[in-house]
Amino acid sequence: MTAPAERTRAALIPLFLIALGVVGIENALTRYFAVAKWSEYGYWIISIVLAGFALSGVVVALLRDTVQRHGVLLRAILPGAMTLAAALGYQWVTQNPFNPLQLQNPTTWPDQVRNIGMYYAALLPFFFLAGLYISLIFVLNPREIGRVYGYDLIGAGVGSAVALGLMFVVHPFLLAPVLLIPLAMSVLFQPGRLSWLGGGLAGAALVAGEAILFLGAPPAFSEFKAIYAPLNTPGAVVVAEIRQPRGHYLLLDDFTERVDADVSNNAGMMGVAGPPKTYGLYRDGNRIASLPMAGPLDAAYAPSALSAAPYVIRPGADVLLVGLSGGYRVAEALTLGAARVDGVESEPVLRDALVRGLGPSPALARDPRVRLLEGGPINAAWRAGRGSYDIVDVSADFVDAAPANVTGVTVEAMEAYLAALKPGGAVSISVSIRDFPVYALRVLATAREALRGQGVADPSAHVMVYRSAWNARILISPTPWSAADIAALQAFCAARSFDVSWHPGLDVTAARARLFNDLPSVSFESGEMTSNGPDDAIANEVAAVLAGRASPSSEAFHIRPATLDRPAFYSSLMLEHPGTLIRRLEVLPQAEIGALVNLAVLAQAIVIALLVLATPALFRRRAGGVKEPRRLWPALYFPALGLGFLFIEILLIDRAAFYLNDYSSAFAIVLTSMLIFSGLGSMIAGRCARMPKAASAIALIVVLAWIGAMLMGAEDFMMRTLDQSWAVRAGLVALAAAPVSLALGLPFPLGLIQVGDGRALPWAWGLNGAFSVVATPLANLMSRDIGFSSLLIVAAGLYALAFLVLPVAATRARTVPLFEPALPQDPFAGLPEPAPARLDPFPDTDRPPPVSQSQTSPA
Structure with a gap:
């Protein structure tokens, strides 16, 4: 050299x-x-x-x-x-x-x-x-x-x-x-x-x-982050901290922390205790799970929980749990009579907490009926093989616990779950309806595609939906639901003041008279209610979605199956209608905002790109009178x-x-x-x-x-x-x-x-x-x-x-004299200029992608 x-x-x-x-x-x-x-x-x-x-x-x-x-x-x-x-x-x-x-x-x-x-x-x-x-x-x-x-x-x-x-x-x-x-x-x-x-x-x-x-x-959490209020409550203590690229984890001890379970308002009448006090685990200021305090996990509340219905319909079940919620879902399943529980916890810190504990929170107690599986839910279902489980239970907090978890509610995942079920088994998926009931409809559209992929001609006979005021549970079976199954679900819901939004043969109009939790249909475009009296916005559209027909919500939202190629769960907004989105901005869920931010950044980026593209119009002659080529x-x-x-x-x-x-x-x-x-x-x-x-x-x-x-x-x-x-x-x-x-x-x-x-x-x-x-x-x-x-x-x-x-012939670079001829040891003196690449990795390690998010281009 x-x-x-x-x-x-x-x-x-x-x-x-x-x-x-x-x-x-x-x-x-x-x-x-x-x-x-x-x-x-x-x-x-x-x-x-x-x-x-x-x-x-x-x-x-x-x-x-x-x-x-x-x-x-x-x-x-x-x-x-x-x-x-x-x-x-x-x-x-x-x-x-x-x-x-x-x-x-x-x-x-x-x-x-x-x-x-x-x-x-x-x-x-x-x-x-x-x-x-x-x-x-x-x-x-x-x-x-x-x-x-x-x-x-x-x-x-x-x-x-x-x-x-x-x-x-x-x-x-x-x-x-x-x-x-x-x-x-x-x-x-x-x-x-x-x-x-x-x-x-x-x-x-x-x-x-x-x-x-x-x-x-110093920097600090903003007041709108989920951790802000409990962290600033008198007596709150951070009992454990983990720093990782995937997130900054804090385990919080605060009197407000309880098991995040959707339980019946009738729990007291049923003689069932409420959710126990827990630690709260936060990642990047967002709560992802409850972790147990010392001692046996207290799941006495389980019979009053929305998630309990499949265990009542299929007693003594072999269960695949997708998302363990700090171990509480395991305790719930065993309390409800499950014979065997295989668990998948995709969030790595949550999984480590189950195996080794986290701070003062103990590890999951050893139990011969419980097995913690490696990998994600699709992998677990594939490895188990056909006829392995009576219930595949996807926890309410699973999707939001880790960015990669959105793949667990795709068509491919549901097909894997259905294939792993025994005859008469059921997949149970929880969906939050606090913001938009449309998310339940999207999961139903995904379930329809998965059932059709398994050769089911009439998906409506294989689906049941029930709900509280805040969450819906969708039950999917590879075999049609029987009259006994329907009766068991109706009895379960009636005892707990939950509502059945769909079962095969449901008379939606008649069911309105027996509603415990009103869920009115609301026009997203106008923000006005379109129903009179008690209503169930999900029940109004289930039949159309399961049949693959248009429904009122499909005019305002994207109701389409989630797949591994298009896995984003929170992607229901129609960005082609920006006027409506701007008018209804105040009701949009935070998880949907990312798409609007992308849209705004794209508009700005196009303006920047056009300005840079027009720059040669400003080029004049170089020093020495050499004309710039066009x-x-x-x-x-x-x-x-x-x-x-x-x-x-x-x-x-x-x-x-x-x-x-x-x-x-x-x-x-x-x-x-x-x-x-x-x-x-x-x-x-x-x-x-x-x-x-x-x-x-x-x-x-x-x-x-x-x-x-x-x-x-x-x-x-x-x-x-x-x-x-x-x-x-x-x-x-x-x-x-x-x-x-x-x-x-x-x-x-x-x-x-x-x-x-x-x-x-x-x-x-x-x-x-x-x-x-x-x-x-x-x-x-x-x-x-x-x-x-x-x-x-x-x-x-x-x-x-x-x-x-790209031109065929190589361009011969013009020789430019060094502008520091007296200092030849300086290798950077006075030579012409190529262009550096963009140094832009997308560092939002908090959520997938949808990432997620931006990278470095050498091109």
Whole structure:
């Protein structure tokens, strides 16, 4: 290796550290939103990151010669400026009085919109400066595009891994102060005559930034979080804490904590005690389960619980419990006479609490009748085989206990449950109807598809529905319900003041006269009741849904089956009717808000992308009178790469979340693997500069072959290997990500090499960032409404388009004299500018995806 090449590689270490710090702080900001606010609003962080990067690309494109001329000075002062901007921005964010509940109020929402603007004002400077630094390194090293891009991506991948690792030991609110350190440290490896200046400025900025964060007002839970009231109740004590990337867990001892069970108002008349006092387990400020206090689990309340009916209809049952609710569901089943209980607890901390206990809460007592199974519910049902259970019981809190749990109420899951039942067995699924009864209708539509998949011609004969005022239970059987079953359910409900919303042959009109709990039909569009007297909104539509016909709710909501390809449970809103949604904003469930936030971010992203796309209209002549060439292909090529890469990454994270039964580890493995392998691919690109079209063709073939394999065989492969250990499955995820990531690392630097050394280089980077802003919300909305497979199909088309528009002949870079000819040891002196990639992992480790949520694109 030549001495200049060695110096160039050494000089790229600061870029590596900057990329590490930027991605780490992005993770810290999204974790802050998940813990202190609601995770859905973490999308704004992604938008701000990429808007800052896109803006910096535009500025460098317009002021390229000035940036190049002052490159050494900028490289020295930017790390310190970034460090201070990050500290000030984070402190400002944590003190912002934004309240999501007031955003849904027609009177108070203008103030909250201003608070959203303050988030942008606080964070945009940091991410703009970060983008400026990365763009500067490309500008100064046009002949090392692949290598620079590789350091950028690998630094981002390591930054994501470091941030996730820190979440095991550092409080979420303290992540940002720790991750300021790599930003400031980057100047220690900075070559050149002004490194002393950069070191002094960065050191002073680090000290000032840490002082601001540690001496200023500390971050805190917002008052609308579920934990806020019990945590601030007199006598409340946090008895255990767990810090993990998947969430910040607090176990709370407070007199208000009780078993979260829907019990009958008649419990006292039945001589049944109420729910006992418990600990409350919270993840990121949201309550996920009750955990028992010392001593035997007290489940005396079980006979009065809504969930008890299947055990009355099928006494002495062999049971598969999906979601154990801290062990209380096991105690309930045994109290109700279950002969054998197999339990699935997908939330890892809850599972560990059952096995080893958590703080003062004891582990689940050993019982020969009880077995705790590995993996998720579909895996458990598949491994059990046909004819294993009388009851498959899905707990009321299962879906909300972990992001990956939404797969447990899909068509594929219900088919697995039905196949595992004995003749006459039943699947029991709880659905909350506190917000919208439509969620019960969606589960019914899913059950219909599962029954039809099992060869049932008339699903209405295989379903019964009963409810309290707050929750509905849907009973599904592979065999038709008998008259004795119907009578048993009616007697159970009558004794407890529950209502039967459907059984085969139900006269809905006559049943209204015997209602205990009124559930009126309400028009979502107008907010007005459409019924007179006692009513049951679920009963009014069950027959239509089970028959596959249109119903009143289907005109206002999406009532469609949930599948592994489209698993989002809270996705009933019709986003194509924004006017209605805005008028009824105050009644929307919090879980549905994420889609609206995505829609708002998408609209903003499109505006940013169009502005960046129009930037070449401002290009004039470069210094020395060289005319800027006008080319159309970059306007198609770089947006296609930015969109396509993210679509593939979001798909991979979703599939891995199902396969590993954990969104957080799936996110970490996929993101880190894709960034590192894409970085390696970009380093290869420099060797292919003389034959870009051929190299691009090879990359396209690999990408298309991989997409084809995923579409045709991924789901079947996952199902057949669900019984492998977690470590084996995690290795298979990384292995699956490697080949496509390596190929995805090639097209972007190949395109930059073709662009040449003019203002189009930073513009290309700005295009990539701008359309990456578009990609994240667009991918989330597509996966919600069309399905994750659509992301792969569109990604294939985008990469094919990029290949078609890439010029055949390699562009010869114009030789630019070093602007520091007296200091040849400085490898960054005065070279033209390629464009850095977006450093944007989606760090909302709180919920799936719907993620969930945004990634880093090397394209």
